[in-house]
Amino acid sequence: MAETSPKIKIMAGAAPDLSAATFQIFDESHTIGNALRWMIMKNPKVEFCGYSVPHPSENLIQLRIQMYDGLSSLNTLLEALANLDSVCETIENKYHSSLATNDYERWEERS
Amino acid sequence: MPPAITYDSRKHVGVHAERVSHVSSTNFPGHHPHEDHSWDLERFKKGLTVKIERLSNRSIEFDLVGVDASIANAYRRILIAEVPTICVERVYVWDNTSVVVDEVFAQRIGLVPLNVDPALMDMKQTQNDQATDRNTLVFRLQVACERRKNAPKDTTDPSKLYINHEVLSSHLKWVPQGEQEIVMAENPPAPTNLNIVLTKLRPGQEVDMELHAVKGVGKDHAKFCPVATASYRLLPLVILNPEKPVPRELAEKFQECFSPGVIRVDPRTKAVSVDSKKTRKETMSREVYRHPEFEGCVQLARVRDHFLFNIESEGFYPPQRLLPEAIAVMRAKIATIKRAAETLLNNGDSLGDVEMADV
Numbered sequence: 001m002a003e004t005s006p007k008i009k010i011m012a013g014a015a016p017d018l019s020a021a022t023f024q025i026f027d028e029s030h031t032i033g034n035a036l037r038w039m040i041m042k043n044p045k046v047e048f049c050g051y052s053v054p055h056p057s058e059n060l061i062q063l064r065i066q067m068y069d070g071l072s073s074l075n076t077l078l079e080a081l082a083n084l085d086s087v088c089e090t091i092e093n094k095y096h097s098s099l100a101t102n103d104y105e106r107w108e109e110r111s
Numbered sequence: 112m113p114p115a116i117t118y119d120s121r122k123h124v125g126v127h128a129e130r131v132s133h134v135s136s137t138n139f140p141g142h143h144p145h146e147d148h149s150w151d152l153e154r155f156k157k158g159l160t161v162k163i164e165r166l167s168n169r170s171i172e173f174d175l176v177g178v179d180a181s182i183a184n185a186y187r188r189i190l191i192a193e194v195p196t197i198c199v200e201r202v203y204v205w206d207n208t209s210v211v212v213d214e215v216f217a218q219r220i221g222l223v224p225l226n227v228d229p230a231l232m233d234m235k236q237t238q239n240d241q242a243t244d245r246n247t248l249v250f251r252l253q254v255a256c257e258r259r260k261n262a263p264k265d266t267t268d269p270s271k272l273y274i275n276h277e278v279l280s281s282h283l284k285w286v287p288q289g290e291q292e293i294v295m296a297e298n299p300p301a302p303t304n305l306n307i308v309l310t311k312l313r314p315g316q317e318v319d320m321e322l323h324a325v326k327g328v329g330k331d332h333a334k335f336c337p338v339a340t341a342s343y344r345l346l347p348l349v350i351l352n353p354e355k356p357v358p359r360e361l362a363e364k365f366q367e368c369f370s371p372g373v374i375r376v377d378p379r380t381k382a383v384s385v386d387s388k389k390t391r392k393e394t395m396s397r398e399v400y401r402h403p404e405f406e407g408c409v410q411l412a413r414v415r416d417h418f419l420f421n422i423e424s425e426g427f428y429p430p431q432r433l434l435p436e437a438i439a440v441m442r443a444k445i446a447t448i449k450r451a452a453e454t455l456l457n458n459g460d461s462l463g464d465v466e467m468a469d470v
Contacts, residue, residue, distance in 0.1 A: 006451060006454075007447060007448060007450075007451035008448065008451040008452055008455055010455065025448060025451075028444070028448070029188075030184075030188065031184075031185045031188040031189055031192075031193070031441075031444075032185070032444055032445075032448065034181040034184065034185070035179075035181045035182055035184075035185045037181070038179050038181040038182070039150065041139050041140075042139065042140065042148070042149055042150035043140070043149065043150065044140035044141065044147075044149045046140075074452060074455060074456050075456070077452050078449065078452050078453065078456065081445050081448060081449045081452065082449070083150050083152070084445055085442055085445050085446075085449075086152055087155065087178070087182060088438050088441050088442050088445070089442075090152070090155065090156055090159060091159065091161060091175070091178070091182075091438065092434075092435060092438045094159055094160070094161035095161045095163075095173070095434055095435065095438075096435070098161050098162050098163045098173070099163055099431055103163075104162075104163040104164055104165060104166055105164065105165045105166070106165075106166055106167070107165065107166075107167045108167060108168060109167040109168055109169040109170060111168070111169055111304065
């Protein structure tokens with residue numbers, strides 16, 4: 001892959017103020033698509049959010065965001081990414097503290 | 112006594128005789144009038160529970176409570192397809208007179224899990240990248256079968272008759288390259304299981320190969336998958352109807368409709384109750400729905416945000432390290448998209464500057 005191909009493209013037909021836009025995100029799948037869609041839908045300023053994997057042999061997802069009040073969908077996307085990162089961080093911290101308590105059953109499995 | 116659990120379509124997925132109900136979450140802003148379901152990190156932290164239940168040398172079971180299915184599913188998908196491991200990718204065959212043909216043999220070698228920490232190696236950006244001591248491990252496989260000189264005459268056991276009658280994963284010998292001898296000195300690369308039979312040999316047959324192992328991910332080839340299984344299920348829930356208690360004389364029959372331990376029967380009063388610590392063992396067979404005498408006594412459900420994860424490790428990672436690795440991969444993906452989105456934001460004050468896709 002050449003360095004020049006961008007990770008995200010905004011598809012033609014987006015509103016000039018980006019209050020409604022479809023983002024093509026390359027090299028991503030349902031893993032990020034669904035999680036990101038959920039987090040964007042948690043934002044009350046979002047009118048609509050959905051994603052699709054247009055074709056299984058094209059390694060990309062399309063994420064559609066429509067905003068109320070002419071707000072920028074790009075800012076919403078950035079905010080959702082930051083929130084998603086804090087979800088991961090929180091889960092990781094809680095996992096490590098549960099691991100540290102040693103309050104679980106230990107057993108030996110034959111391999 | 113804790114308050115009796117009732118079915119709540121907001122929190123529970125209904126399990127009926129022939130269908131399920133209330134499958135999708137409705138916790139979104141605008142769905143329920145006058146309720147705030149917008150993202151709130153503090154509220155999320157309060158509602159989140161991660162609890163490890165069982166840990167062995169090979170597998171881990173833990174509960175992830177208070178997250179959406181999309182998050183739980185993202186981790187499961189990453190564990191299977193995107194946590195990197197090291198596997199043999201290229202096999203250079205100098206000699207192979209065994210009954211297994213070269214390409215099948217190479218495929219079998221590729222599937223052998225190696226005990227190498229993927230953090231010590233770089234991933235090749237393209238298939239044809241120059242192999243270096245940072246991205247490639249070299250193994251040598253040299254085995255020749257011979258007749259054992261003083262083998263007893265009356266035996267048919269190949270291990271007594273021949274030397275090296277099997278090529279095993281233990282025959283893979285690491286050949287350190289460059290700085291690897293120092294970097295990997297603590298834990299020299301080798302298969303995690305030394306008893307995998309790769310092929311069988313008879314006197315006169317031999318194999319001589321050079322193997323190149325690289326870092327890769329499960330979505331390229333299943334051999335790179337760090338887990339044997341990574342799955343979750345939702346916590347089962349058995350909700351008794353206080354309006355219609357189970358008839359005393361049928362208490363034992365009712366108990367047997369569920370997995371052992373899920374339903375308790377009071378030996379004196381024959382009153383049934385649910386052991387909430389054991390409901391996770393319920394198989395959700397729905398046997399209870401087949402008996403008309405129990406109609407209306409009980410409702411089966413699952414808790415929509417209570418995920419019971421079960422991960423079996425295969426290969427390098429100890430099971431307790433797998434979820435943190437998956438989270439690290441997820442965060443790296445988020446960071447990559449975030450950088451790209453920031454670039455878009457900085458480049459395009461007006462849409463004319465934004466790079467638009469053709470379609």
